[in-house]
Amino acid sequence: MLVHLMLELYNIDREILSNEPLLRQVLDQYPERVAMEKVSPVHLYDIETSNPLDAGMSGFVVIAQSHISLHAWPEYGEVDIDICSCKEFSQEDAINFAKEIFKTDDVEAHFVVRATRSLRPEEPDPVRFAQAMEERRLAKSGVR
Template identity: 85%
Template sequence: MLVHLMLELYNIDRGILENEPLLRRVLTEYPDRVGMEKVSPVHLYDIETSNPLDAGMSGFVVIAQSHISLHAWPEYGEVDIDICSCKEFSQEDAIAYAKEIFQTDDVESHFVVRATRSLRPDEPDPARLEAALAARRKKATEVR
């Protein structure tokens, strides 16, 4: 199973949405805030398009369970955040963090359950997990 929380936050101060260190911090902190394991650095891009009104910042961080992304549009006072994960998490905590950091109560949220036929178990089979860990240790030893 895969769960996907989509947030749109409105009426945000332009300065917040143009604050690159703040947006980077959001992507850095979000995994811990929702109980996820961050497995990549934060990727954040200053987006310039053919329409200057669509300019803004877009970024993502890969988590062990999938990803967290955001798209900020200062011109419109809006940020969109997606949290996609095969591990359940508190929607309430995710929304509360977004409202706190972006200083708005104007939030639209959507929650979708996806991959309902996935063969990936909620808990890994202990024998398969041990075999995968042993293979990883062996590979790490061979690389040295």
């Protein structure tokens, strides 16, 4: 199973949405705030398009369970955040963190359950997990 929370936050001060260190901090802190394991650095891009009103910042961070992304449009006072994970998480915590950071209560939230036929179990088989961990340990030590 895969869960996908999609947030659209409105009426945000353009200075907040133009603050690159703040947006980087949001992506850096979000995994911990929703009890996820971050496995990549934050990737954040200053986006310029053919329409200057659509310019903004877009970024993501990879988590062990999938990803967290955001797209901020200062001209419109809007940020969109997606949290996609095969691990369940608190939607309320995710929404509250976004409201706190972006200083708005104007939030539209959508929640979708995806991959309902996935063969990936909620918890790994203990025997297969132990074997995989041993293989990883040996590979890191250079022993085959």
